[in-house]
Amino acid sequence: MKKSMSMIVTGLAAGALLTSSMVNIPIIQAANVESSTKESNKSDVDENGISESLKAALVSKGYYGSKDEVTPEALSTLNPSGMGLSLVLSGITDISGLQYATSLKRLDLGFNKITDLSPLEGLNLEWLSINNNSNLSDISPIENMTSLTYLHAESDNISDISPLKSLVNLTNLKISDNHVTDFSVLNNFNWDSKSLTVTPQTVIEDSKQLNQNSFDIDLNDYLSSGGSISNATASLKNTDADVSLDDSTNIVSVSNIKASDTLTINFDETININGNDQVVKMTITQPYSIGKGSITTKPVTMNVGDKWDNSLGFVSATAPFNEELTINDFDVDTGNLDTDTEGTYTVTYTSKDYPDITGTSEVTVEKGSDNSGGNNSGNNNGSNTSNVTEIDEMLLSSKKTDSIAIYDVNGNKTSDKTLDGVTDFSTTKKNVVNGITYYQVGDDEWVKASDVAEYFEYSGIVQTNSDSIKKLSNLNGETSNRGLEKTTDWQADRYTYINGEKHYRVSSNEWVKANDTLEITPVNGVLRINSETKLYHDNGQKSDRGLAKDSDFVTDKKATINGETMYRVSTNEWVPESAVTLN
Numbered sequence: 001m002k003k004s005m006s007m008i009v010t011g012l013a014a015g016a017l018l019t020s021s022m023v024n025i026p027i028i029q030a031a032n033v034e035s036s037t038k039e040s041n042k043s044d045v046d047e048n049g050i051s052e053s054l055k056a057a058l059v060s061k062g063y064y065g066s067k068d069e070v071t072p073e074a075l076s077t078l079n080p081s082g083m084g085l086s087l088v089l090s091g092i093t094d095i096s097g098l099q100y101a102t103s104l105k106r107l108d109l110g111f112n113k114i115t116d117l118s119p120l121e122g123l124n125l126e127w128l129s130i131n132n133n134s135n136l137s138d139i140s141p142i143e144n145m146t147s148l149t150y151l152h153a154e155s156d157n158i159s160d161i162s163p164l165k166s167l168v169n170l171t172n173l174k175i176s177d178n179h180v181t182d183f184s185v186l187n188n189f190n191w192d193s194k195s196l197t198v199t200p201q202t203v204i205e206d207s208k209q210l211n212q213n214s215f216d217i218d219l220n221d222y223l224s225s226g227g228s229i230s231n232a233t234a235s236l237k238n239t240d241a242d243v244s245l246d247d248s249t250n251i252v253s254v255s256n257i258k259a260s261d262t263l264t265i266n267f268d269e270t271i272n273i274n275g276n277d278q279v280v281k282m283t284i285t286q287p288y289s290i291g292k293g294s295i296t297t298k299p300v301t302m303n304v305g306d307k308w309d310n311s312l313g314f315v316s317a318t319a320p321f322n323e324e325l326t327i328n329d330f331d332v333d334t335g336n337l338d339t340d341t342e343g344t345y346t347v348t349y350t351s352k353d354y355p356d357i358t359g360t361s362e363v364t365v366e367k368g369s370d371n372s373g374g375n376n377s378g379n380n381n382g383s384n385t386s387n388v389t390e391i392d393e394m395l396l397s398s399k400k401t402d403s404i405a406i407y408d409v410n411g412n413k414t415s416d417k418t419l420d421g422v423t424d425f426s427t428t429k430k431n432v433v434n435g436i437t438y439y440q441v442g443d444d445e446w447v448k449a450s451d452v453a454e455y456f457e458y459s460g461i462v463q464t465n466s467d468s469i470k471k472l473s474n475l476n477g478e479t480s481n482r483g484l485e486k487t488t489d490w491q492a493d494r495y496t497y498i499n500g501e502k503h504y505r506v507s508s509n510e511w512v513k514a515n516d517t518l519e520i521t522p523v524n525g526v527l528r529i530n531s532e533t534k535l536y537h538d539n540g541q542k543s544d545r546g547l548a549k550d551s552d553f554v555t556d557k558k559a560t561i562n563g564e565t566m567y568r569v570s571t572n573e574w575v576p577e578s579a580v581t582l583n
Contacts, residue, residue: 092114099121200281
């Protein structure tokens, strides 16, 4: 049977990801999955500098009948009564054009995708809401808005609130769920107990690449001037490294690190603002990664009856921090190794301290040379002794495409069977003659094990990893002159092991390494992000971006990465299942 290559075309229906100039990880938040997902740029404006995104929102909310009505002149008189201009949940990415709205006093831009407030610089607003614009980090464009009395900026991406110092009339401020650590500017204002909301705050640091098995974090670096710490806790997400917290110095120490992980620190910070204490709940997230370490093994050939020694397949190994490992540092799984029976076996070495460091050695047990003067000369004269055994059904494919040698039960070659491409067989009988293994494929027709490959039925889709074009090979391990484009999906119908490595078949005699792919399952739904979380690439490394709590994203597939089920939310960014709900 000839098999054509089947590429699966997929794509995300929504959820365009935005970037930010924030020093720490950008947190991506989708306000409404049904709103427009197209990111705006400065070319997406009309001849008057009014963005199409803003026009669409103004029409959708009923302030104008059509986009043609949105002109500089019309905007200059815009000042709706009551709550003012409300453009909440409008999918706005660019507010260019609001610079003309000089009559505005109240403006609500909450739950959009705004990243730039510069069009507001010349306005004389008294009330402003910019909350839940997850990539909005710079509030300096409003620093001269001295008439402002109310500012709602919760759940944005703000880490610097120093531009507020000039807003002398500000009496109500909401800035919780941002990344603020310096609150000293708030001493310039007189707040009552209900007019200031600052808690909680989070800081998600860039991942540390460790070159030793310990590190410290000084929580004093996250304190505002005069602030104090209480109720501090520190924990790791996945591993059992040692975590300690010195309350006298506010130093968190992580030691005995053996795997990559994420450290989460929670504490209460008490700050004094104009004589009144405010408690801010702080969360610091510090991902860290270690090197992978390495192990080198070698194949072993031994005679029937020889004694196995674990050092036979071991060459050398290095831990993630470059210290040398010995055979005594490894657990050795000999599986079903039987040195009294001819065959090929696999022995697995796994580091006791670093489970990700693992390697295999292929062990071949063969019959030794016969010096007894018998007639086992290998001349195929019909005097060889066969050893036929019943086995569970095996599925086999020919390694060659034009012909395969056929043997009788005694290991004598009888013919060459002509093949029309790769040919499949099934067998339930195995024969060993003079140390050579054969499988029965017909009445008194046997093929050498070395001329065929065992395969396993499989039905699924694999996605190539994003780092490079993936090479294809045939069952002999010979590289094809074709390859698979990175981050593409392919239908696979079986898998096999070529030179000890798992491969998926994507064409009649073209196979891709399993390590170069992800097994993916198509899904169709919307993810609700339950907690602020990092994104991951298909290679298991953390992205420099994340998703904000309570945002929604469309997903089209799931896969297992780092041993955990994850959903795809962009071309090469995945979110852990543990952090989301699929709707």
